[in-house]
Amino acid sequence: MSKILIRGAKVLGGEAQDVLIDGETIAEVGAGLSAEGAEVVDAGGKVLLPGLVDLHTHLREPGREDSETVLTGTRAAASGGYTTVFAMANTFPVADTAGVVEQVWRLGKESGYCDVQPVGAVTVGLEGSKLAELGAMHESAAGVTVFSDDGKCVHDAVIMRRALEYVKAFGGVIAQHAQEPRLTEGAQMNEGVVSAELGLGGWPAVAEESIIARDVLLAEHVGSRVHICHLSTAGSVEIVRWAKSRGIQVTAEVTPHHLLLTDELVRSYNPVYKVNPPLRTERDVMALREALADGTIDIVATDHAPHPHEDKDCEWAAAAMGMVGLETALSVVQATMVDTGLLDWAGVADRMSVKPARIGQATGHGRPVSAGEPANLTLVDTEYRGFVDPGGFASRSRNTPYEGRELPGRVTHTWLRGKATLVDGKLT
Incomplete structure (x- = not known):
């Protein structure tokens, strides 16, 4: 699997850091990271969560x-x-x-x-x-x-x-x-x-x-x-x-x-x-x-x-x-x-x-965002505001109580053991 560099993410809402994913694992977390040949995801101050x-x-x-x-x-x-x-x-x-x-x-x-x-x-x-x-x-x-x-x-x-x-x-x-x-x-x-x-x-x-x-x-x-x-x-x-x-x-x-x-x-x-x-x-x-x-x-x-x-x-x-x-x-x-x-x-x-x-007892999940841990991660645009449209749901059903309601935040990326399942809000 290729390397992925998440640049400028607020890990758990804290200071912006870079997170390097190598294969299924978080390889490094810190400021100013670089990785030759890595796919770069510009987090732009979004919040990164497990x-x-x-x-x-x-x-x-x-x-x-x-x-x-x-x-x-x-x-x-x-x-x-x-x-x-x-x-x-x-x-x-x-x-x-x-x-x-x-x-x-x-x-x-x-x-x-x-x-x-x-x-x-x-x-x-x-x-x-x-x-x-x-x-x-x-x-x-x-x-x-x-x-x-x-x-x-x-x-x-x-x-x-x-x-x-x-x-x-x-x-x-x-x-x-x-x-x-x-x-x-x-x-x-x-x-x-x-x-x-x-x-x-x-x-x-x-x-x-x-x-x-x-x-x-x-x-x-x-x-x-x-x-x-x-x-x-x-x-x-x-x-x-x-x-x-x-x-x-x-x-x-x-x-x-x-x-x-x-x-x-x-x-x-x-x-x-x-x-x-x-x-x-x-x-x-x-x-x-x-x-x-x-x-x-x-x-x-x-x-x-x-x-x-x-x-x-x-x-x-x-x-x-x-x-x-x-x-x-x-x-x-x-x-x-x-x-x-x-x-x-x-x-x-x-x-x-x-x-x-x-x-x-979900092994490999709920782990810290730190080096050596499985790369199960979620990136959230906390500044986003939008109205709920069930027509865009991935679920087969649409019975949401929030249709037309304005809610904050939007998940932009999800990674399962280093594999992107959601990129820029779209399923891979």
Whole structure:
């Protein structure tokens, strides 16, 4: 592979430096570097970050290729600055066996745009009644370390305890979709003033918080790791903060849309705002931002959930839940966390690369931008301002809540082990 010299990049938002890539590795970082025969990328003061890592992506393949495929999803990931994504298990068939997770893993290898690490199901068929083949999935070529029934909650406490005990043997983690099903039957949006006014079934905060409280206690009892998917309420923040103060092995994620959008948007009855967990109140949004800033919430994860046009462009009650997010995540984080002064770019790298790679054990990702490290990198034009146009998305689906909204920042280049997957904003 040829050499690439990234000239004048603000590494983690700091002073401008040059970064020399030689093959798959960062060869040198410093001022005034030169390399004969190297391809030169003029960074012009853009911010250079380690390649982003998404612990929560829905790639839909196998089974729902009308929504997304591993190829289109990883192209979307590269467009958004990601070099690895964790693909959730709610496919058709469910990723609950070594065979299915290996299929997804191999499709990721073939795509070449982004590393794909499958997430294995906790229970057979996501049905919540019998543990899936956790050990076999871990020992497969895919090397699964994260398990989740995302889209459904592992609501049975005995099953959850057994899952935590099982993955402890090999250092795995259970990623819980915290939703007490009996408290959310018929729920359509956040339970509160707006749901009462609109006459839509309410989704109470306690349905999330009660599961989180139970599961951190189970994790403490077992001495195992639990990860909370798409945390969305101020009360959930307090429970996680309390659990961490006791030394419980809990980590948590927040989505970009829960950092920016509120349930007031549901007044439009536009199904693009229908998501699980639902958009919450302004108070919740502020609590989530503060928790991400102080480290109570560990990471940002997109919960990229593509759906075809016919599944979203319908009446609210019939519409599917979910939003695409890979191609807009970094811009939303810049708008909500960096431009507000809550995080600097080093903090963004920590929450969107370093920590998610550590939680998911993504080897070679989330590493420092320094000599000898794998050249998994993202270059961001932080001065850019533009309006979101889903027509230009690489994702197969267009269900974004940001259409027509002005957002800051644009990923211009992405490198996966020294290979450019995105150049000047265009996929290679």
